[in-house]
Amino acid sequence: MKKSVCVSYYAVLREQRGLGTEVVPTDSATAAELYEELRVRHGFTLPALRVRVAVNDDFQPWEVAVRDGDRIAFLPPVAGG
Amino acid sequence: MEFRITGEKIDPGALLGALGDTRAGACVTFEGRVRRQNEGRGVLSLDYEAFAPLAEKEGMRILEEARLKFGILDAVCVHRTGSLQLGDMAVWIAVTAEHRGAAFEACRYAIDETKARVPIWKKEYYADGSTEWINCATRGPGASGPAPAV
Numbered sequence: 001m002k003k004s005v006c007v008s009y010y011a012v013l014r015e016q017r018g019l020g021t022e023v024v025p026t027d028s029a030t031a032a033e034l035y036e037e038l039r040v041r042h043g044f045t046l047p048a049l050r051v052r053v054a055v056n057d058d059f060q061p062w063e064v065a066v067r068d069g070d071r072i073a074f075l076p077p078v079a080g081g
Numbered sequence: 082m083e084f085r086i087t088g089e090k091i092d093p094g095a096l097l098g099a100l101g102d103t104r105a106g107a108c109v110t111f112e113g114r115v116r117r118q119n120e121g122r123g124v125l126s127l128d129y130e131a132f133a134p135l136a137e138k139e140g141m142r143i144l145e146e147a148r149l150k151f152g153i154l155d156a157v158c159v160h161r162t163g164s165l166q167l168g169d170m171a172v173w174i175a176v177t178a179e180h181r182g183a184a185f186e187a188c189r190y191a192i193d194e195t196k197a198r199v200p201i202w203k204k205e206y207y208a209d210g211s212t213e214w215i216n217c218a219t220r221g222p223g224a225s226g227p228a229p230a231v
Contacts, residue, residue: 008132010130010132010200010202010218011130011202011204011214012202012214012217014130015214037217045219046217046219047219052200053133054132055201057135057138058135058138059133059139062115073135075132075200076198076202076214076216077216077217078154078196078197078198078199078201078202078216079196079201079202079203079214079215079216079217080129080131080136080160080172080195080196080199080201080202081113081160081171081172081192081195081196081201081202
């Protein structure tokens with residue numbers, strides 16, 4: 001059975017996806033695999049090396065395991081200030 | 082110490098009230114404003130977007146680092162989200178310390194690290210009708226990575 005995760009997108013990724021948050025059923029084992037799956041599906045222009053991932057509101061390395069029920073956020077290059 | 086994301090207009094007067102420690106001989110503040118040009122293009126307005134729970138967490142880490150590195154007494158940073166117009170305050174930082182050197186250095190550290198690390202994004206609306214998410218270009222001069230800190 002596929003895992004179910006809640007994915008949030010910000011800034012340019014949110015616009016390219018056309019929404020901010022969605023529930024995604026996935027077989028991806030890691031955050032890197034999940035981003036690649038979604039990048040291909042939705043045509044995201046940013047490669048993973050320019051994006052950071054947060055799981056349950058904390059930065060994580062791309063190789064972090066994806067678990068059922070995780071809240072996963074994909075973060076484009078930041079530009080505060 | 083406090084790092085806060087807000088959708089409301091920033092009111093420095095109200096925030097300064099929390100920084101009344103009489104051990105402090107210095108209070109340095111920084112105000113970041115929306116300017117009308119960026120890299121030669123005319124800017125009409127900006128949108129700021131934040132991942133607030135993580136932005137506030139990462140922001141507090143930065144202020145804590147500043148406290149340890151420079152020995153300051155206190156620091157507050159507030160960053161706006163939403164639609165901002167020219168001249169609006171986008172970010173406000175205040176640092177108190179016994180002496181001015183630490184306060185200046187810590188304030189500089191806080192704004193530089195905030196720009197580099199805190200999950201906040203800026204979309205600029207230009208006079209020619211185009212828009213751009215800053216640092217997110219995948220073609221042109223900004224494509225190889227984040228723009229250098231300024």
